[in-house]
Amino acid sequence: xxxxxxxxxxxxxxxxxxxxxxxxxxxxxxxxxxxxxxxxxxxxxxxxxxxxxxxxxxxxxxxxxxxxxxxxxxxxxxxxxxxxxxxxxxxxxxxxxxxxxxxxxxxxxxxxxxxxxxxxxxxxxxxxxxxxxxxxxxxxxxxxxxxxxxxxxxxxxxxxxxxxxxx
Amino acid sequence: xxxxxxxxxxxxxxxxxxxxxxxxxxxxxxxxxxxxxxxxxxxxxxxxxxxxxxxxxxxxxxxxxxxxxxxxxxxxxxxxxxxxxxxxxxxxxxxxxxxxxxxxxxxxxxxxxxxxxxxxxxxxxxxxxxxxxxxxxxxxxxxxxxxxxxxxxxxxxxxxxxxxxxx
DNA sequence: ATAACTGCAAAAGTTTTGCTCGAGG
DNA sequence: CCTCGAGCAAAACTTTTGCAGTTAT
Numbered sequence: 001x002x003x004x005x006x007x008x009x010x011x012x013x014x015x016x017x018x019x020x021x022x023x024x025x026x027x028x029x030x031x032x033x034x035x036x037x038x039x040x041x042x043x044x045x046x047x048x049x050x051x052x053x054x055x056x057x058x059x060x061x062x063x064x065x066x067x068x069x070x071x072x073x074x075x076x077x078x079x080x081x082x083x084x085x086x087x088x089x090x091x092x093x094x095x096x097x098x099x100x101x102x103x104x105x106x107x108x109x110x111x112x113x114x115x116x117x118x119x120x121x122x123x124x125x126x127x128x129x130x131x132x133x134x135x136x137x138x139x140x141x142x143x144x145x146x147x148x149x150x151x152x153x154x155x156x157x158x159x160x161x162x163x164x165x166x167x
Numbered sequence: 168x169x170x171x172x173x174x175x176x177x178x179x180x181x182x183x184x185x186x187x188x189x190x191x192x193x194x195x196x197x198x199x200x201x202x203x204x205x206x207x208x209x210x211x212x213x214x215x216x217x218x219x220x221x222x223x224x225x226x227x228x229x230x231x232x233x234x235x236x237x238x239x240x241x242x243x244x245x246x247x248x249x250x251x252x253x254x255x256x257x258x259x260x261x262x263x264x265x266x267x268x269x270x271x272x273x274x275x276x277x278x279x280x281x282x283x284x285x286x287x288x289x290x291x292x293x294x295x296x297x298x299x300x301x302x303x304x305x306x307x308x309x310x311x312x313x314x315x316x317x318x319x320x321x322x323x324x325x326x327x328x329x330x331x332x333x334x
Numbered sequence: 335a336t337a338a339c340t341g342c343a344a345a346a347g348t349t350t351t352g353c354t355c356g357a358g359g
Numbered sequence: 360c361c362t363c364g365a366g367c368a369a370a371a372c373t374t375t376t377g378c379a380g381t382t383a384t
Binding site: 109138141149151153 | 304308314318
């Protein structure tokens with residue numbers, strides 16, 4: 001769960017972790033990777049799903065109860081500007097965040113029944129769309145697919161496993 | 168620009184206009200197509216691009232200066248719930264709206280240079296993604312692609328025609 | 335010593351709601 | 360008439376900002 005391997009500094013196969021990426025960006029702009037920022041980055045790094053600003057604050061407070069919403073938003077803004085975060089729109093315009101790592105494309109299903117957001121993998125999405133985007137006179141920088149859907153399991157059985165996990 | 172043709176009431180090829188659709192939905196739920204609502208619907212119907220709540224109010228006020236923001240939001244909510252509107256996320260989380268008509272899929276390019284939103288056509292998008300969505304246990308209801316991009320023209324010539332039109 | 339960071343509180347936006355009056359079927 | 364809709368103003372949120380004390384270099 002913590003850092004592992006990556007003993008030397010020569011290999012080029014070591015995938016930099018989210019916290020490492022954030023640290024680089026921060027330091028390259030004269031900023032510091034402080035305790036508060038590290039906690040927020042680590043929460044985002046370890047999050048299995050996208051989070052709202054509220055959830056992020058709640059999680060961070062478990063590690064340091066004094067962390068404030070200002071820091072959450074300041075950090076989210078910073079990481080977003082650095083393209084390290086992706087924003088996802090949940091139900092009712094709810095904004096959620098998740099680490100973007102290096103992918104340029106991402107797809108998500110937003111469940112209309114319970115509001116959870118599920119990631120969907122489609123490596124070809126960006127490539128397929130490139131010609132049409134170019135034809136419009138644009139150069140693609142980031143691409144995301146959003147699917148609103150109903151839960152099959154809920155419709156058939158009246159209940160849904162996913163529903164029983166925190167939003 | 169108004170209604171044309173559709174003389175009889177027998178043909179099944181008459182595509183109901185946005186205002187007509189809205190009227191049906193309204194009346195079927197015991198509500199009324201009032202003057203205010205009609206103005207708002209007509210503005211949305213005639214809009215060439217997606218609009219913010221603010222723009223919608225501004226346009227509507229040109230026809231009736233007394234229209235209030237409450238009515239804008241109430242109408243937007245109503246039409247959204249009825250699936251007659253599509254929400255698009257502009258830059259910086261700005262919410263924009265456009266009529267959805269009957270399409271289940273829509274694609275938009277958001278320009279990072281000037282913030283405009285351009286529609287993109289890809290009729291196969293929904294079909295291509297269906298298997299993956301089903302595999303996750305969901306039944307697709309609506310699908311939208313969002314592309315953030317840079318303007319090629321601006322990069323090459325230092326200016327952009329689109330930029331000079333109102334956001 | 336200097337520059338950056340944080341929490342707090344206030345501000346700024348945006349969207350929703352309660353209320354009362356007016357309009358419409 | 361009696362219901363539904365509209366505007367106004369206030370409330371409710373979410374996100375941003377100014378400030379003053381604190382921390383790290």
